[in-house]
Structures are given as structure tokens and as C-alpha cells.
Amino acid sequence: MKSDMHGRRFLITGGTGSFGRTMARRLLALGAAEVRVLSRDEAKQDAMRQELRDERIRYHLGDVRDYDSVVRASRDVEYVFHAAALKQVPSCEFFPVEAVRTNVLGSSNVINAAERAGVKTVVVLSTDKAVRPVNAMGMSKALMEKVARSHARNHPGSRTTVCGVRYGNVMYSRGSVIPLFIDQLREGRPLTVTDPGMTRFMMSLADSVQLVEHAFAHGRPGDLFIRKAPACTIGDLAVALCNLFGITLELEVIGIRHGEKFSETLATAEELAHADDFGEYFRVPVDTRDLNYALFFDQGDPKVARTDDFDSASAPRLSVPEIEALLRTLPEVQAELTRSLVGVG
Numbered sequence: 001m002k003s004d005m006h007g008r009r010f011l012i013t014g015g016t017g018s019f020g021r022t023m024a025r026r027l028l029a030l031g032a033a034e035v036r037v038l039s040r041d042e043a044k045q046d047a048m049r050q051e052l053r054d055e056r057i058r059y060h061l062g063d064v065r066d067y068d069s070v071v072r073a074s075r076d077v078e079y080v081f082h083a084a085a086l087k088q089v090p091s092c093e094f095f096p097v098e099a100v101r102t103n104v105l106g107s108s109n110v111i112n113a114a115e116r117a118g119v120k121t122v123v124v125l126s127t128d129k130a131v132r133p134v135n136a137m138g139m140s141k142a143l144m145e146k147v148a149r150s151h152a153r154n155h156p157g158s159r160t161t162v163c164g165v166r167y168g169n170v171m172y173s174r175g176s177v178i179p180l181f182i183d184q185l186r187e188g189r190p191l192t193v194t195d196p197g198m199t200r201f202m203m204s205l206a207d208s209v210q211l212v213e214h215a216f217a218h219g220r221p222g223d224l225f226i227r228k229a230p231a232c233t234i235g236d237l238a239v240a241l242c243n244l245f246g247i248t249l250e251l252e253v254i255g256i257r258h259g260e261k262f263s264e265t266l267a268t269a270e271e272l273a274h275a276d277d278f279g280e281y282f283r284v285p286v287d288t289r290d291l292n293y294a295l296f297f298d299q300g301d302p303k304v305a306r307t308d309d310f311d312s313a314s315a316p317r318l319s320v321p322e323i324e325a326l327l328r329t330l331p332e333v334q335a336e337l338t339r340s341l342v343g344v345g
């Protein structure tokens with residue numbers, strides 16, 4: 001049976017990142033006619049070209065901040081996955097205007113170029129850090145969500161559907177805690193735990209691709225899809241990794257970092273009050289009522305008070321053996337496990 005992706009033309013912004021590479025591979029496997037990658041770094045494009053070696057991939061050098069480069073990359077495209085972003089919390093804290101340029105204005109460029117090119121669907125990728133944000137990265141992603149969802153409100157007859165997904169930490173993503181802990185284990189150093197009680201939602205890269213595919217297949221204008229990921233404490237994650245590698249190491253508690261939250265929120269009570277529950281996913285439709293504030297004040301919303309946030313402190317909590325099982329499913333961890341841990345322990 002042919003998939004919905006078969007014979008279609010796609011653009012992935014930020015296409016050389018870990019999400020982009022995984023998504024590109026998947027689209028090619030499903031018979032996509034063309035996968036265009038828009039990104040800034042020619043070295044990463046070259047590495048991807050060597051890795052995937054498929055004539056259906058076209059590399060566009062450019063930057064989402066530059067509208068013309070996005071317009072060029074969007075020509076004749078049917079579907080856009082918008083993954084380009086500044087996503088490091090510390091760098092966005094130091095340079096918040098850069099976060100605004102890429103995450104907010106860049107996203108607006110992607111949506112406007114898609115509209116102009118007659119793209120059918122744009123899926124924008126967001127993060128739990130955009131919910132009740134405390135850092136510039138999260139704030140800029142929250143505004144990106146607003147930009148994306150306002151498209152549905154402001155262009156009700158548009159032939160371009162703009163929808164989004166929001167997910168938590170992607171396990172083993174570049175620069176994140178799991179590869180860091182594995183390096184520390186390998187070197188026999190104590191694991192630097194910020195606070196053992198901190199919680200994060202845990203998702204694999206494969207899960208994030210699946211969520212984007214779900215949005216691609218089912219998204220209506222302005223929809224936001226959220227996967228109901230399980231959560232764990234960072235202390236349990238550290239113990240699970242030690243168990244997995246058969247090593248006993250001390251944990252060194254270093255304290256919560258600048259701009260971090262103790263727990264993350266994937267969906268607020270206000271969003272959940274209006275969300276559709278699809279088992280594994282929530283769909284949060286956009287509020288398309290007109291901006292008549294009197295209506296909001298007069299009618300209120302009794303549903304909101306009855307719902308709690310979906311946050312990592314109260315979400316289904318993975319036990320240590322469950323974290324171990326989840327870690328074992330990750331190809332990167334499988335590769336690490338087959339490497340010898342000589343000199344460690």
C-alpha cells in the first residue's frame with residue numbers, strides 16, 4: 001500500500017539536525033518524490049549528502065531569517081516540516097534577540113513563504129519549554145506557536161494548513177544529559193546531577209517523528225498535537241544508566257542550572273480543557289472565537305478550573321527498570337553498550 005508520503009515533495013527546515021536527518025530518511029523510505037533540506041551549514045549538508053546518498057534530496061543553503069532564501073526553497077513544495085530553531089537554553093539567554101530572529105521571525109517567514117508557494121501543510125516543531133516559559137528559548141518558541149496558530153485565525157480560507165507539535169526532551173539528542181552521563185560513566189567520573197528530584201518528559205527521536213507524521217496526516221488549521229510522554233526524575237535516569245552499563249558510580253549533585261525549571265509542562269489546564277484526547281496524543285484546537293473580550297469575561301470557562309496541567313511532576317512516572325527498558329530501545333544506547341567500557345568501574 002502506498003503511504004501518504006509517496007510521490008510527494010517535502011521541505012525540512014533545519015533539515016541537517018537530528019530530527020531532520022531522521023525525518024528525511026523516513027520520507028525517502030516511504031517513497032517521497034523530493035526532500036528538500038534548508039539549512040545554514042554547508043559542512044553539515046555535505047556530511048548528510050555522504051550519509052544518505054539519494055538523488056531525491058536537494059540541499060538549499062539559506063537561513064529562515066532570510067525570507068528570500070525560504071521562498072526559493074519552498075517553490076513547488078507540498079509539505080513543510082519546520083524544525084529550524086535556536087534551541088540551546090544558555091545561548092538564547094545571552095542572545096535573546098537572536099532567538100526572536102530565528103524562532104519567531106524565521107517561523108513567520110516559513111509560514112508566509114509556504115502560503116505564497118501554495119504549500120498544503122506546514123508542521124512547526126515546538127517544545128515543552130514553550131509552556132509557562134522561564135527562559136528566552138522557551139519564550140521565543142511560545143511566540144512561534146502563537147505565530148503558527150494565528151495563521152488559522154487570520155486566514156480562514158487559506159489553502160495552507162499550519163499546525164504544530166509540542167514535545168519534551170528527546171532522549172540522546174545532541175548536547176543533552178544522556179550522552180553526557182554516558183561520557184562520564186565511560187571516564188569513571190561521578191555523574192553530575194543537577195537535582196535528583198527534577199523531572200523531564202522522555203521521548204525518543206522515533207516518537208517525535210511519529211508525532212510529526214500524525215500532525216501531517218490529521219492536522220487541521222491551528223491544531224497543536226502533544227504526545228502523552230511519560231516522565232522520570234533525573235536521579236532515576238542516572239541510576240538506570242549506571243545499571244545498564246553495570247557500573248556503580250557516585251552522583252555529584254551540582255544544583256539547578258540557570259534558566260531551568262524543576263519540572264516541565266507539556267499542556268496547560270487551559271489547553272486541556274478544550275483538547276481532544278486521542279489516547280497517545282492530545283489535539284489542542286486553536287481558539288477561533290473573535291477577540292471579543294466581553295464575551296470571555298461574561299461567559300467564563302468553567303471547564304478550566306476542573307483540569308490540571310499535564311506536567312512532568314505529575315505525569316505517569318517511569319520506574320528505574322522502565323527507564324532502562326526505554327534506554328535499551330535507543331539505537332545510540334545500543335551502540336554505546338556494544339562498545340567496551342575498558343578502564344571504567
Ligand SMILES: O=c1ccn([C@@H]2O[C@H](COP(=O)(O)OP(=O)(O)O[C@H]3O[C@H](CO)[C@@H](O)[C@H](O)[C@H]3O)[C@@H](O)[C@H]2O)c(=O)[nH]1
Nearest residue numbers: 087088127128129168169176177192193194195198200234
Ligand atoms: O550535567 C547535567 C546536565 C543536565 N542535567 C539535568 O538533566 C535534565 C535534562 O537536561 P538536558 O538534557 O540538558 O535537557 P534540557 O535542559 O531539559 O533541554 C533539552 O530539551 C529541550 C526540549 O525540552 C531542548 O529544546 C533543549 O535543546 C535540550 O537541551 C535536566 O533536568 C537537567 O537539570 C543534569 O542533571 N546534569
